[in-house]
Amino acid sequence: MRIFLVSISYRENYLNENSVSDRRPEDVRKGISRTTPLSRIAQPDDIAKTVAAIAGEGAQFLTGTYTPVNGGNSME
Numbered sequence: 001m002r003i004f005l006v007s008i009s010y011r012e013n014y015l016n017e018n019s020v021s022d023r024r025p026e027d028v029r030k031g032i033s034r035t036t037p038l039s040r041i042a043q044p045d046d047i048a049k050t051v052a053a054i055a056g057e058g059a060q061f062l063t064g065t066y067t068p069v070n071g072g073n074s075m076e
Contacts, residue, residue: 002063004054009070011042038071 013055034042050069054062067076 001053002065004051006047006051006054006064007066007068007070008047009042009068009073010036010042011047034053036070037075040071042069042071 029041047069050067052058053059054065054067
């Protein structure tokens with residue numbers, strides 16, 4: 001059995017539109033992008049590609065991993 005944990009940060013999706021009621025969604029996106037080392041919000045494809053990579057044939061001996069997909073937000 002192979003087990004993986006993929007931890008995602010802010011990502012672009014329909015829920016973001018209503019996440020902050022007193023600020024416009026575009027202002028929220030710009031603020032998050034400014035504080036993320038890669039200067040953008042993750043797209044669903046960023047997450048899907050990460051999952052495909054760690055679950056694919058090239059990683060057959062990989063197991064028990066924690067993979068943050070957050071554009072560098074967890075770096076200190």
